[in-house]
């Protein structure tokens with residue numbers, strides 16, 4: 600079952616995908632955004648990357664956060680991740696509020712949705728950018744702010760470039776969500792740590808059960824907060840970008856920015872909402888953080 604590709608035709612449309620989501624812990628919607636839309640998003644991402652590279656190191660202003668690393672001292676800065684670009688990037692903000700998300704997610708988590716994740720991952724060719732095997736439930740803290748995590752929260756990832764084994768696509772363990780939080784090793788940071796079979800075996804899984812999440816530009820992956828997943832190095836000759844938006848049933852979450860009320864987009868307000876950055880109101884920055 601290793602490296603089994605996941606390029607499936609979906610003759611039954613979105614509903615078939617959602618049944619698959621509950622059963623396997625993930626689903627893929629092909630061609631969720633079209634090529635023209637992708638070009639606009641790609642240009643916005645290039646602008647964002649340029650901002651991060653210009654900072655030259657990690658930088659925070661409120662929830663907006665640029666994770667910038669260097670492969671070695673004196674080498675070019677690499678922007679690995681930006682959190683909450685939507686506060687100042689209108690194209691990316693419009694994507695996260697696109698009503699296609701509301702329509703897709705309504706049967707899963709309803710029409711009143713908040714957003715906990717708004718983030719872009721870059722993997723430059725040959726660059727740092729591994730994600731250790733993990734469950735996203737690791738990051739949903741404090742636990743008291745998140746209720747019914749498995750049924751109230753859906754992570755989505757929009758592929759901007761081809762996601763293949765060569766470009767460091769996500770690898771997932773189908774069905775691994777059913778056992779809930781597996782208390783996987785949290786001693787190392789997820790970003791920047793390579794996937795190791797030991798971490799999987801410690802919780803009763805194996806990389807032999809993993810499959811590659813193959814995505815074309817414009818495809819949208821959905822996954823459960825309990826799905827075990829990770830990703831490796833980009834050894835292709837192109838960048839690999841993923842635009843992640845995580846939505847939660849509003850009544851089940853005390854954190855996050857509103858995204859949709861009754862299926863209709865909710866604009867960002869003048870004051871940022873508490874999401875993950877605990878010092879948002881005492882130390883909003885701007886400041887460098889490494």
Ligand SMILES: O=C(O)CCC(=O)C(=O)O
Nearest residue numbers: 720730768769829830841
């Ligand atoms: O971008 C990737 O390859 C990994 C994404 C991921 O693991 C996550 O967002 O939890």
